[in-house]
Amino acid sequence: MNKILKLTVILFLICAIVAGVLGLINEVTWRRIDQIQTEKTARAYAAVLESEDYEDLGVEPSTINKVSINSIARASNGAGYVVEVTFSGAQGSVTMVVGVDNDYRCTGVSITEHSETSGLGANAASPAEVGVNFRSQFVGADDSVALKKAGGEIDALAGATITSRGVTNGVAAAIQAVKALG
Amino acid sequence: MNIKKQFKEGLITNNPVTVQLIGMCATMAITTTLFNGVGMGLSVLIILTCCNVAVSAIRKIIPNDIRLAIFVVIIAGFVTIVDLLLQAFIPALSESLGVFIPLIVVNCIIIGRAEAFSQKNTVGASFFDGVFQGLGYTCVLIVMCVFREQIGSGRFGGGLIDVSNGFRFTLDGTGAGIQLFNADYGASIMNLPFGGFITLGLLIAVMQHFLKKSAKKKEAEAAAAAEAEKEAD
Amino acid sequence: MTNIISIAIGAILINNFIFSQFLGCCPFLGCSSKVDTATGMGLAVVFVMGLASAICWVVDTYLLIPLGLEFLETLAFILVIAALVQFVEMFLKKSVPSLYSALGIYLPLITTNCAVLGVVLLNVQNHYNFIESVVYGITGGVGFMLAIVLFASVRERIAFADYPECFEGFPICLVSAGLLALAFMGFSGMQIFG
Numbered sequence: 001m002n003k004i005l006k007l008t009v010i011l012f013l014i015c016a017i018v019a020g021v022l023g024l025i026n027e028v029t030w031r032r033i034d035q036i037q038t039e040k041t042a043r044a045y046a047a048v049l050e051s052e053d054y055e056d057l058g059v060e061p062s063t064i065n066k067v068s069i070n071s072i073a074r075a076s077n078g079a080g081y082v083v084e085v086t087f088s089g090a091q092g093s094v095t096m097v098v099g100v101d102n103d104y105r106c107t108g109v110s111i112t113e114h115s116e117t118s119g120l121g122a123n124a125a126s127p128a129e130v131g132v133n134f135r136s137q138f139v140g141a142d143d144s145v146a147l148k149k150a151g152g153e154i155d156a157l158a159g160a161t162i163t164s165r166g167v168t169n170g171v172a173a174a175i176q177a178v179k180a181l182g
Numbered sequence: 183m184n185i186k187k188q189f190k191e192g193l194i195t196n197n198p199v200t201v202q203l204i205g206m207c208a209t210m211a212i213t214t215t216l217f218n219g220v221g222m223g224l225s226v227l228i229i230l231t232c233c234n235v236a237v238s239a240i241r242k243i244i245p246n247d248i249r250l251a252i253f254v255v256i257i258a259g260f261v262t263i264v265d266l267l268l269q270a271f272i273p274a275l276s277e278s279l280g281v282f283i284p285l286i287v288v289n290c291i292i293i294g295r296a297e298a299f300s301q302k303n304t305v306g307a308s309f310f311d312g313v314f315q316g317l318g319y320t321c322v323l324i325v326m327c328v329f330r331e332q333i334g335s336g337r338f339g340g341g342l343i344d345v346s347n348g349f350r351f352t353l354d355g356t357g358a359g360i361q362l363f364n365a366d367y368g369a370s371i372m373n374l375p376f377g378g379f380i381t382l383g384l385l386i387a388v389m390q391h392f393l394k395k396s397a398k399k400k401e402a403e404a405a406a407a408a409e410a411e412k413e414a415d
Numbered sequence: 416m417t418n419i420i421s422i423a424i425g426a427i428l429i430n431n432f433i434f435s436q437f438l439g440c441c442p443f444l445g446c447s448s449k450v451d452t453a454t455g456m457g458l459a460v461v462f463v464m465g466l467a468s469a470i471c472w473v474v475d476t477y478l479l480i481p482l483g484l485e486f487l488e489t490l491a492f493i494l495v496i497a498a499l500v501q502f503v504e505m506f507l508k509k510s511v512p513s514l515y516s517a518l519g520i521y522l523p524l525i526t527t528n529c530a531v532l533g534v535v536l537l538n539v540q541n542h543y544n545f546i547e548s549v550v551y552g553i554t555g556g557v558g559f560m561l562a563i564v565l566f567a568s569v570r571e572r573i574a575f576a577d578y579p580e581c582f583e584g585f586p587i588c589l590v591s592a593g594l595l596a597l598a599f600m601g602f603s604g605m606q607i608f609g
Contacts, residue, residue, distance in 0.1 A: 007248050014252055015494075018259035019487060025263050026486040029270040036273050090603055092430065093541065115280055117214060120373050128358045159370035162603065203585055204441065207529045211437035254497060254526075258490040266486060281536050284489045288527040290441055375435055375596040383582075383589030391581035 040112060041097075045082050048099030048108030051075035054082055057181075067173035070095070072181065080107060081181075083174035089114060090121050090162040098138075098174035106141045106171050121163035130157070134164070143175035185310055192314025199322045199382075200389040204290035208282050209323060210378030214334075216359070217341025219327035220320070221275040225268070225283065227316025229260045230292050234312035236260075238300040253296045254287070261287045274354045278341070291319060326381050334372030336363040419550050422543075426554040429603055432530050433562040434596040439530030443563050444588055446521050453567035455517055457560025461553060463503060463525050464534050467496050468552025471535040472545055492535045493526075500526045530559050566592060 045054055054073040062069050070084040080101035086093050092115040099107035111125035123130045137154050138145065145168055146152025149161070156164035198205050208226075212218045236256050237244075244252055265283045268276045276283065286292070295315060300308040331340055337359040344350055344357035351357070371377055432438045439460075446456045471492050479485055504522050507515040515522070525531060534555045538548040569591050578587050 007245055010245060011248055011251055011255075015255055015490075018255055018490065022259060022262050022266075022486055022490070025266050029266045030486075032270040033266070036270070117373050120370060127356050158366055159373075203444075206444070207437050207440045210440065251494075251497060254493055255490065258493050262486060262489050265489070281533060281540065284536055285438075285529050285533060287489055287493050288529055288532050290527055293527060371597075374600065375437065376593045376600065378437065379589050379593030379596055383586040383593065386589065387579075387581045387586035390583070390586065394581065 044097045044110035044112050047110045048097055049075055049080055049082050051077045051079055064173040064176050065169055067170050069173065069177045072177060081178050083177055085170045085174050087166045087170045089116050089166050090160070094163070094166060096167065096170055098171055100175050100178045104142060104175050104179055106138045106175060109135045109138045109167065109171060116163055121157070121160040123157050123160065124163050124167055138171050141171060143172045143179070145172050188310050189314050192311070192318040193321060195393070197318040197322065198291045198315050199319060200386050202294070204294055205319065206382065208285065208289060209326065210382050212279055212282055213323055213326040213330055213378065214373050215331060215340035216324070216327045217275065218278050219323040220342060222279055222282070223320025223323040225264050226286060226289065226291070226319055227313065229257070229264055229286055230295060230316045231309060231312030232260045233257050233292055234295060234300040234308040235305055237296045238303060238305045238308035241301045249301065253293055257292050258287050272353060291315065322385065326385065330372045330377050330381055332362065334368050334370050334377060335365045336368040337361045337365065419547065422547055422551050423554040426551055427558040427561060428599070431558045431562055431599055432555050433559060434599040438533035439528050439559050442521060442524060442528055443566065444585060447563050447567040447570055450564060450567045450571065452517060453563045455514055456521055457563050459503065459518060459522065460525060460528065460530065460559050461556030463499060464531050464556035465549055465553040467499055467531055467535055468538055468548045470495050470499065472538060472548040475539060488539060493532060496531050497526050530555065566595060569595070
């Protein structure tokens with residue numbers, strides 16, 4: 001009985017020391033991590049539709065064509081709306097932000113979260129030329145946007161048809177969500 | 183404490199992935215760009231060295247019955263520290279490696295070295311063991327990354343190297359790498375799980391071939407020396 | 416409800432834990448030389464993964480998040496898993512001793528199985544609720560079991576094949592696993608109920 005008690009106490013002590021050290025490191029880093037997150041979202045919003053501020057409309061999350069609509073925010077300068085959507089990519093969920101102007105046309109696309117394969121689907125989110133070129137195809141698109149293989153205008157990413165189709169469907173769903181606002 | 187011997191062991195004769203055959207999950211999963219490979223390799227090297235030193239320092243006071251639980255707690259601590267630091271200072275690497283950073287906790291290499299080496303050796307020897315085994319692991323990761331990226335997308339150094347304005351390293355993962363041939367001609371299947379399995383299999387096969395050859399050579403030399411000695415008598 | 420089905424089929428076929436996400440490779444390669452050992456290991460992993468998902472979700476939701484201690488997730492989860500495996504070992508030793516001796520050293524190794532810790536961390540990352548976490552845990556284990564049993568049956572045949580000497584042991588297994596992964600790629604892009 002004594003032995004088990006001693007073992008438990010030692011284990012508990014070591015856990016406590018480790019947890020304490022982690023708490024210290026967390027104190028040092030959490031503000032920075034939070035800041036990076038907020039900056040990322042703000043950058044994504046600004047990249048698709050420039051405005052000083054965005055007002056969340058508090059819509060109920062819904063699903064259009066297998067794409068989840070997470071939130072819609074209205075740009076305070078009246079330029080349009082920013083829609084956050086989530087869809088199934090090739091290796092898991094992809095979350096992106098779509099800008100929609102008052103004519104129900106896309107103003108830009110920015111991917112905020114994904115776990116796609118580096119070098120293939122991840123290129124859709126990449127800041128390199130290949131990613132920029134892919135995303136800029138969606139500017140000016142309306143909700144009938146489709147890949148070239150499906151009769152539309154969008155060039156899919158090399159070797160990443162599933163991701164490309166997902167982004168295309170996401171843009172279409174975002175525009176439809178804004179239309180549904182009335 | 184024989185540093186040269188430990189160096190050779192860590193890199194070649196007792197390499198964690200190709201000889202000991204442990205720690206393979208991450209090796210196959212993240213080796214799609216050089217940025218991932220170098221980042222993961224260095225993270226594992228740092229965590230392995232810190233854990234080796236910590237375990238070796240308290241080896242005389244750990245009760246034998248709960249030693250595995252204590253190892254796991256210490257490893258989880260260091261992994262969380264590295265995870266938090268990466269999220270704060272190199273967020274591109276943290277996003278790219280995803281769930282595989284916390285999974286370093288269950289990477290057999292670290293627990294394996296703690297169990298097999300650092301609980302029986304001095305702090306100094308454990309430190310060097312951690313560094314060299316980590317180096318061996320990083321080398322394997324780099325070889326796999328280079329091979330997969332080259333054949334898969336025709337480029338070298340994705341995410342890490344940027345040659346648009348002269349050669350430089352990009353620590354935020356945005357470097358486009360050196361495109362050696364057009365990505366359209368690459369076999370992009372190498373970037374998928376199939377490529378991971380095949381590349382690791384071929385790498386281990388090559389290592390085994392050369393290790394067997396050198397072992398056979400040593401045997402032949404030893405036999406020839408024994409023969410020569412017998413004749414001399 | 417449809418979300419549950421899509422999580423389940425996703426975990427078993429589309430994003431199979433071994434062939435798509437690489438979680439759980441070490442026991443996959445080490446424990447798959449015979450189909451019956453593989454089945455036993457697979458069932459143990461299903462049980463541990465389901466139970467670990469449930470307990471870790473509770474710990475995370477009611478202990479770590481309210482206290483703002485998310486940075487302790489890795490530490491807490493691995494301790495829960497280690498304790499759970501210990502209990503499963505004791506339970507098997509008392510009630511199913513044949514399975515206990517068949518699994519041998521591999522049972523404590525479930526603690527270091529990337530799939531178990533992986534599924535728990537993925538539940539947190541994907542913000543699943545309790546039912547979704549447990550479903551993902553169990554079906555992830557089923558996917559693992561499917562992969563390991565399929566692979567064991569392939570490996571039993573490899574023993575009679577004629578391959579170059581340097582491929583002896585793991586390399587030929589890895590190449591075969593790669594071909595299986597290629598086959599499973601056929602499921603990717605399957606969209607069920609979104």
